[in-house]
Every structure is written in C-alpha cells, then in structure tokens.
Amino acid sequence: MTGIYARQLPVRFAPCTDELLSSWIIRHAAFYAISPLAMLRHCLPEMLSLRTADLDLTEDQVDRIASMFSIDPATVRRMTFTNVPQSSRRLIAGEPRQSCSSCLRIVDGANIILRSQFLGWRITCPLCGGRVQTIGGSDRPSPFSGYHKAALIGEGMLNDEAEHGIQNWLSPSEIARLLLMRRVPKSFPDRYEPSSYRVLGVIIPDLDDVLKLETRELPTPASPILPLHLRPALLAGVAIVQRAGPEMLSMLRGHMMGENKARFGNAIEEMVDCGRQSRRSSQLHLI
Secondary structure (H helix, E strand, O other): OHHHHHOOOOOOOOOOOOEOHHHHHHHHHHHHOOOHHHHHHHHOOOOOOHHHHHHOOOHHHHHHHHHHOOOOHHHHHHOOOOOOOHHHHOOEOOOOOEEOOOOOOEEOOEEOOEHHHHEOOOOEOOOOOOEOEEOOOOOOOOOOHHHHHHHHHHHHHHHHHHHHOOOOOOOHHHHHHHHOOEOOEOOOOOOOOHHHOEOHHHHOOOHHHHHHOOOOOOOOOOOOOOOOOOHHHHHHHHHHHHHHOHHHHHHHHOOEOHHHHHHHHHHHHHHHHHHHHHHHHHHHHHO
C-alpha cells in the first residue's frame, strides 16, 4: 500500500461537474508541463490514447487513476463513458459537438471539456437545462420546434438508457437506429430521391422535405448523430414509438415495400428478441 501512495501526484485538481476524464488529464498535464498522453501513461502505461481512456477503463484502471490522483473511483468512472451500453455508443461523438453558453468553464486559461458536449441525444444542457448550441458553427432554427416537448421526453429516455441503464420494452437507442433506416415509400412522390427518405419521416411528415434540402451527409443507423436543427425530430420519434409500443413498429413496416420492408421487419425481430433476452438476464440477476 505504501508503494501505491508514493506514486500519488503532489498537486491535484478537483474535477468540474460533468468534466470529461481526458479534460481533467489535460489540465494536470499543463500544470506539470508534459503532454496529455504522457500524463495519462504515467498513470496507465498501457493506454494508447486519451479517447480510449474516456471510453473504456477496466475496474483496475479506474482504481489506479483514483489512487494516483487521490480521488474516489466512482468520481473517475463518472468522468468517462465506460458504463454507457454499446447500443448508446453510436450516439457518442468523436469530438465535442455542442456547448452551453451559460455553462462554459475556463480554469487557468483552459476550456473545460464536458461529457455532455459529445452526446448526440442532447438538445439541452444537463447542468442548467438551457438549449445547447453547435460548436464552431451557426445554428439554424429547427423546423421541428413544434415537437419540442416530445423531443425533451425522447432526450430523457435516451439519457436514462445511456447513463442509468433504464429501458422500457425496447432500447431507445435501437429505436433511433430503426427510425434512421432508409425507407422506400409505397408511392413515389415527385422528384423522388431515395437517399432522402427515412423511416422517421412516417412519424414526422415534414422530415422528408427537410432532408431533401440538406447539403451535408444524411444520418444513418450507423452514424446517427444529427445536427442540432434536425435532432428534435429523431428525439420526438423515439418518444412517440416508445410510448406507442410494438404496434407502432408494425405500422411503420406497412409504409414500406419490397426488400426495404423485409430488412426493416428483420431488424425489428432482432431488436425485440435482444430486448427480451436482456430483460430475462436482468431478472435472473435479481433472483
């Protein structure tokens, strides 16, 4: 035990609320005038990147960092995405996507990076509840402001799943994946562009026309992080499907045709089966 405490850093900074582990490491590295990766590897020599530390730490690695910085392991864990389930990780960006102008923190001249800046389901700040803004870009007014209340419910559902492991009959993040699948409508509208149609457009009819005007790459199940002006539509769709239940998925399937309809049906069956198995596993764990 003496050896462990001998390695503790002489100067340590308290983490800010919602601060990301790599941000905290970067602040210590600046104080000790070394690179952030060198600071991290001083604690965990096997680590290859700060991103890996943010996403995947074992219990042993959490304990070693906690010992080095003389801090509670639970605090270290809360600064990472380690406990976020795999289904939600598609919605964690590789770099900060949004920020809250009211909750920006600067310590010793350095911007504090928050976990919530990476979360693709957030439209509000978890610290103050205000609306977040796109980093480094000008935000457009959302054409889906009429769905704001439903979007807030969807945001809460996705957050509860990712941060607390709470699900209902189907994983909210898997619902988001279903809603971003391409849709082949039964009747082709004028100027039909296949890439512009998503299953979500059945629930949020304005979406089809909005996506036709998008100049950037459109969202997909594999890359579901939407720009902020589109995000309320997906969040509202998640809330609507979650509240409506399995019958809503059957209705959505009826709006497609051919192979597209079959793929959607197969995806539904796979997700529902996985949901049942997950619930059985949780119930057995409680016995």
